[in-house]
Amino acid sequence: MTNHILTVENLRARFQTPDGEVEAVNDINFHIDPGETLGVVGESGSGKTQIFLAVMGLLAKNGKATGTVRYKDKDILNIPSRQLNKIRGVTMSMIFQDPMTSLNPFLKISKQMTEVLVEHRGMSEGDALKRAINMLDRVGIPGAAQRVHMYPHEFSGGMRQRVMIAMALLCDPEVLIADEPTTALDVTVQAQILDLLRDLKKDFNTAIVMITHDLGVVAGLCDRVMVMYGGRIVETGTVRDIFYDSHHPYTEGLLKSMPRIDTASEEHLFAIPGQPPNLQNLPKGCAYQERCAYVMDRCCVSRPGLFGFDDGRASACFREDGQ
Amino acid sequence: MNAIRKKKNVPILSVRDLKVHFSLPGKGFFGPERKLKAVDGINFDLFPGETLGIVGESGCGKSTLGRAILQLIPPTDGQVVWLGRDIVGAPHREMQPLRRDLQIIFQDPLASLNPRMTIGEIIAEPLVTHKPELGKDEIKARVKRMMARVGLLPQMINRYPHEFSGGQCQRIGIARAMILEPKLIICDEPVSALDVSIQAQIVNLLQELQREFDLSLIFISHDLSIVRHICHRILVLYLGNLMELADRDSIYAAPKHPYTKALISAVPIPDPEIERTKERIVLTGDLPSPINPPSGCVFRTRCPFAKDVCATDVPSVDTINDQHQVACHFHERM
Ligand SMILES: Nc1ncnc2c1ncn2[C@@H]1O[C@H](COP(=O)(O)OP(=O)(O)O)[C@@H](O)[C@H]1O
Ligand SMILES: Nc1ncnc2c1ncn2[C@@H]1O[C@H](COP(=O)(O)OP(=O)(O)O)[C@@H](O)[C@H]1O
Ligand code: SF4
Ligand code: SF4
Ligand SMILES: [Mg+2]
Ligand SMILES: [Mg+2]
Numbered sequence: 001m002t003n004h005i006l007t008v009e010n011l012r013a014r015f016q017t018p019d020g021e022v023e024a025v026n027d028i029n030f031h032i033d034p035g036e037t038l039g040v041v042g043e044s045g046s047g048k049t050q051i052f053l054a055v056m057g058l059l060a061k062n063g064k065a066t067g068t069v070r071y072k073d074k075d076i077l078n079i080p081s082r083q084l085n086k087i088r089g090v091t092m093s094m095i096f097q098d099p100m101t102s103l104n105p106f107l108k109i110s111k112q113m114t115e116v117l118v119e120h121r122g123m124s125e126g127d128a129l130k131r132a133i134n135m136l137d138r139v140g141i142p143g144a145a146q147r148v149h150m151y152p153h154e155f156s157g158g159m160r161q162r163v164m165i166a167m168a169l170l171c172d173p174e175v176l177i178a179d180e181p182t183t184a185l186d187v188t189v190q191a192q193i194l195d196l197l198r199d200l201k202k203d204f205n206t207a208i209v210m211i212t213h214d215l216g217v218v219a220g221l222c223d224r225v226m227v228m229y230g231g232r233i234v235e236t237g238t239v240r241d242i243f244y245d246s247h248h249p250y251t252e253g254l255l256k257s258m259p260r261i262d263t264a265s266e267e268h269l270f271a272i273p274g275q276p277p278n279l280q281n282l283p284k285g286c287a288y289q290e291r292c293a294y295v296m297d298r299c300c301v302s303r304p305g306l307f308g309f310d311d312g313r314a315s316a317c318f319r320e321d322g323q
Numbered sequence: 324m325n326a327i328r329k330k331k332n333v334p335i336l337s338v339r340d341l342k343v344h345f346s347l348p349g350k351g352f353f354g355p356e357r358k359l360k361a362v363d364g365i366n367f368d369l370f371p372g373e374t375l376g377i378v379g380e381s382g383c384g385k386s387t388l389g390r391a392i393l394q395l396i397p398p399t400d401g402q403v404v405w406l407g408r409d410i411v412g413a414p415h416r417e418m419q420p421l422r423r424d425l426q427i428i429f430q431d432p433l434a435s436l437n438p439r440m441t442i443g444e445i446i447a448e449p450l451v452t453h454k455p456e457l458g459k460d461e462i463k464a465r466v467k468r469m470m471a472r473v474g475l476l477p478q479m480i481n482r483y484p485h486e487f488s489g490g491q492c493q494r495i496g497i498a499r500a501m502i503l504e505p506k507l508i509i510c511d512e513p514v515s516a517l518d519v520s521i522q523a524q525i526v527n528l529l530q531e532l533q534r535e536f537d538l539s540l541i542f543i544s545h546d547l548s549i550v551r552h553i554c555h556r557i558l559v560l561y562l563g564n565l566m567e568l569a570d571r572d573s574i575y576a577a578p579k580h581p582y583t584k585a586l587i588s589a590v591p592i593p594d595p596e597i598e599r600t601k602e603r604i605v606l607t608g609d610l611p612s613p614i615n616p617p618s619g620c621v622f623r624t625r626c627p628f629a630k631d632v633c634a635t636d637v638p639s640v641d642t643i644n645d646q647h648q649v650a651c652h653f654h655e656r657m
Binding site (some may be wrong): 140142157186194215216243258270 | 380381488490491518519520521522523524526527530545547548549551552553572575585586587589590591592593594595597598599603605606607608609610
């Protein structure tokens, strides 16, 4: 028996397009335990969002997911949406960079929040409203009792983000998937939202998936990290492993190219040469070969699998192969 | 004194008491017109070959300030002295030749490029406007040379912007801004929309061009880590007002304004041990509305150090030394 709350095995997501099939998500395996925060990092287009849209049954119509997704012991990949709705937004919630993805612009916040509670928790309207106000208060919205009656557009960007988080937390989810929730926000507001997520973990043992391209956010919040490149996991490890003992050349490059606020600058920033790969037109072999400082002949012939080299550690690079 | 000032102490640009107030319609039909003070009395100098960073939260007036300097937004009041001459209110005929020296690049590279023009046409346009006498072949040769310089393959000259990635589009924007060999480029969040690995490429390119062409840069950004890397001096804005202006080392090692301190401490550091143990000043709430800014010190509603006097008296911009200015009643204790 494990106590994994979410288990993903051999997950793939494919999109059919007029220009052919896009292999956006490939051979993804991971799990997450209660109270744990998993960071998912990588450049835009590396497949971060699609993994979790597949998990939540929210892929676009031209997309199809295969593999296994288990919420506790229950298989949830491709189950009918009537069944999925008992989990989605209730015990497993997802929040996005753009809060308007989850908010209805034409409905007052009060209506949007109480609806969920009345339906999934069988609460009375009155109790639901109390809980909604409570939740807005918890996420740091001043004057929640009045503002619960406002429309989404009446909130500032940072406040709208909090409203979305409050909505996602209404039913005390066991898993919160946060997809770049602070990318569009100022650092000052980002710091407030990150504190909120830390409290959630501490007070409710909520499992959190933090999808981000900001390694600073990962450093402050996450326990384990999954680095994505070209639709695949290229490295996994604890947050300390990734920051102090990275193995994959892409992870190393990403860490080196981050300008840091706590150090005086060198003449040149380290830059990873070239462009992120186009998933529709991946090279044969390793997806990172064109940008890799360690590229070998075999990297251009075959694709490295994910080599495990320690407990919970793996890197998709022939340098781990020891041959 | 930083090296750049020592070398050339005549500013290329002096901004004096610059204000941009937008008029908004009043509330209701008969309500009085309201003023939004986006930029409210800014002073600074910029020296040849220098990079000045302008930082602050979104909505604090960074873009408006940049555009007002270039006269793309008419200032409400104040002076913009370019090479010794005030250009505020200069007629179009007089501005036109100055535009050669004053260029701008934007955050969203694709949106700022005309989708119906080839990248060759986009990069050539300023040359065609300002130096038509060069002739077609010379213009094409210069465009290709500039493309190669910014890291674009010259054979891509007949492609369209949508065929390029975000990083490459920003290179196109830079080539267009550089083609007339300007003296100043205002970079308005030029790397904010790019991936980390691509950001570094573009920042390095800007720094190389700066050295090669003795360019002055105004680098507008909300990312204080990039600013620390690229800027010689940094101006911190809040609700259209200058909070602090200092050379890079003073700003980061010994910030004197509570807002600067809070901004710096909010930037996550990509090192788990440091990030989890560092001291932080957490600001509550959001930026107040610039239509109805707080009395006294505009920062007081979010300032952890605010006292009674902050609500009544506007702090003056005090000079700590000739490299460091700060607007806070209590900067001596910070
Ligand atoms: N509906 C779709 N049709 C075709 N391709 C898609 C679709 N949605 C996403 N993709 C592709 O999937 C890839 C991964 O996207 P995504 O997971 O959103 O990246 P990330 O979140 O890492 O920025 C992208 O390269 C994109 O082109
Ligand atoms: N054309 C305009 N009319 C009215 N208000 C404007 C206009 N342009 C900008 N503003 C306002 O001026 C303030 C400063 O905006 P801006 O300079 O874009 O800030 P920043 O670039 O720092 O995010 C904001 O409150 C913004 O809403
Ligand atoms: S497999 Fe080869 S190309 Fe890929 S990351 Fe490793 S060394 Fe670089
Ligand atoms: S003047 Fe007062 S409110 Fe303003 S920054 Fe200084 S201490 Fe804070
Ligand atoms: Mg995404
Ligand atoms: Mg702006």
